[in-house]
Amino acid sequence: MNHFIAFKTIVRKEIYRFLRIWPQTLLPPAITTALYFLIFGKLMGERIGAVNGASYMDYIVPGIILMSVISHAYSNVVSSFYSTKFQRNIEELLVAPVPNGVILAGYICGGVARGLLVGAVVALISQIFTDIAVNNAMIALTSALLTATVFALAGFINATLAESFDDISLIPNFVLTPLSYLGGVFYSVDMLPAIWQKISLGNPILYMINSFRYGLIGITDVDVPVAFAMMGGFIVLLTLVSLILLHKGIGIKN
Amino acid sequence: MHALSLRNLTKTYNNGFQALKGIDLDVEAGDFFALLGPNGAGKSSAIGIISSLVNPTSGSVSVFGHDLKRERDKAKSCIGLVPQEVNFNQFDTVKAIVFNQAGYYGMPRKLALQRTEICLKQMDLWDKRDSISRRLSGGMKRRVMIARAMVHDPKLLILDEPTAGVDIEIRRAMWKLMKEVNEQGTTIILTTHYLEEAESLCRNIAIIDQGRIVENTDMASLLARLNLDHFVLDLAEPLVMSPQLDGYQVEKFSAKVLNVAVPKEVGLNHLFSQLSAQNIKVVSLKNKTNRLEQLFMDLIESKPVSAPP
Secondary structure, three states: OOHHHHHHHHHHHHHHHHHHOHHHHOHHHHHHHHHHHHHHHHHHHHHHOOEOOEOHHHHHHHHHHHHHHHHHHHHHHHHHHHHHHHOOOHHHHHHOOOOHHHHHHHHHHHHHHHHHHHHHHHHHHHHHHOOOOOOOHHHHHHHHHHHHHHHHHHHHHHHHHOOOHHHHHHHHHHHHHHHHHOOOOOOOHHHOOHHHHHHHOOOHHHHHHHHHHHHHHOOOOOOHHHHHHHHHHHHHHHHHHHHHHHHHOOOOOO | OEEEEEEEEEEEOOOOOEEEEEEEEEEEOOOEEEEEOOOOOOHHHHHHHHOOOOOOOEEEEEEOOEEOOOOHHHHHHOEEEEOOOOOOOOOOEHHHHHHHHHHHOOOOHHHHHHHHHHHHHHOOOHHHOOOEHHHOOHHHHHHHHHHHHHOOOOOEEEEEOOOOOOOHHHHHHHHHHHHHHHHOOOEEEEEOOOHHHHHHHOOEEEEEEOOEEEEEEEHHHHHHOOOEEEEEEEEOOOOOOOOOOOOOEEEEEEOOEEEEEEEOOOOOHHHHHHHHHOOOOEEEEEEOOOHHHHHHHHHHOOOOOOOOO
C-alpha cells in the first residue's frame, strides 16, 4: 500500500482548499498587517524611536510576520479538520487504509503551508515600509517552520476535541491572541518590570518570535538554541497527543 | 471463502449501552446479503465496526481472510462503504470526491483518473463530473457515494440504507445497479428498512435485534416458513360488512377491497366457492409482495415464526 500517495492527496486537497478561498485566507492578513505596519511601525514608531538598536518598524516586522504564521497555521488545521468531522467526510479517510500518522502529517503540512504562505505575503507587504537585510535566513526559516508546525499540531488537537464551532474559536481568541501580543511582538521584554520579564519567559511564543527576529534582524531576548529545543519538544509532545487521540478515535469515532 | 466473518463481536458505548452482545456472522463471497433490524438494533454499530468507523469493544472482524486488526491495509482495501447519509465535502466537485478517495487507497494518479472515469460513467455521472456536489439531486448524491465506494474496486460493498428517502424511480434504478454490481462478482451487504428491497435483491439474510442475531438463513428458507399467503381482492360491488369465509382470515381495507390470508394447505378454490355463494364478485386479485415484513415483525417481537404446514 502506497501511503505516500494518500499523504500527497490530503496535502493537495488542503492547499487547494485554502487557495480556493483566498479572499478569506490570504487577503485579510495582507490588509491587517499593512495597517499594523502603517499605524504602529510608521506613525507611532517614529515617535517611539529605536529598540535594542533597531528602528521600531524593523523591530516589529518579525513579530507581525510570525504572529500571522501562528494564527494561520492554527486556524487552517482547526477549521479544516473540524469541518471534516462536522460534515463527516473524515469517514472517507477512516474507511480507507490511511494510517493515523499519514492523516496527521497531511493536515499538519496543509496548515504549515498556509502559515508559511501567509508569512511570505506579510513579509512582502513589510517591504513596502522597510528594507530589512536578513541576518540569518536559515534560522529565520527554521523558526517559522517549527512555529507553524507547533501551532498546526495544536490546531489539530483543538479540532479533534471540539464538539461545536464555539470550541474552535475559544483557543484562538482567549489563548493564542493574548499570548502572541504578550510574546514580544511590539516590545522587548527588557522594557518590562523585572517580575513581568520573568512571567514573560513562561510564554512559549516569546521564544518563537525572538528566534525568528534573530534570524531576520539579529536581535533577540532569548537564546536561539533554547528556543529551537523548546519548539522541538512541543512538536514531539503535540504529535504524541495527536496520535493517541487518533488511535483512540476520541472525537472522531464512536 | 467468506467475504466477511464476525466472531463474538461486542460493542458497549461509553454511556453503558450495549449495542452488540457477541455477534457471529459469516457472509459468503459473491453473496447479496441483507442485514436487517429495527432502529437501535445494532446494525449501524456492526457496519461501523466493519468499516472502521466504530471501535469494537471485543471480538474480531475478518474480510476475505484478512483480520481487520492485524492486516489492516489488506482488509480495508477489500471494503467499499456507501453510508446512510451524505458524508462527502459538498463544496468539492463530483470528480474530486471520487478521485481523492482513489488517492486515499494509494492509487497512482493515472490509474485513479481512469477508475474515476469508469465509476462516474457507470453511475451515469460523467456529465456532472465538474459540478459542485451540493448542487446535485438526492439521487445523484447517492450515486456519487456509490462511485466513491467503488473507485478502488472493492470485493465487498456495504450499502447502508442506500435507497432511504429516494423516490421509487431512483430506487428501482439503484436496485438494477446493485444487481449488476453483484453479478460482476462484488459481494454486497445491504441494510435497509424496505423489506421488499431485501426480499427482491438478497439471497441470504441476517436479522439483528437488541444486539443479537435472531435469524441467519437464506431468503428462500425464511420465506418458506410462512404458511400464509396474503391476497388483495378488488371487488365489483362495495360491501357493508366483512364477509365470513370459513378457513380464511379476512380483513376489509375499504368497501371494495379485501385482504385475505390464505393458508397454503387450504388454497384458493374454496375461497372462490364461498365468495360465489355469497354473490361477491371479484374483479382482480394480487399477491402481497412484502411477505418478509410479517416474518420480520414476528422475529423482532419474539413471536414464533409460523411453522410450515
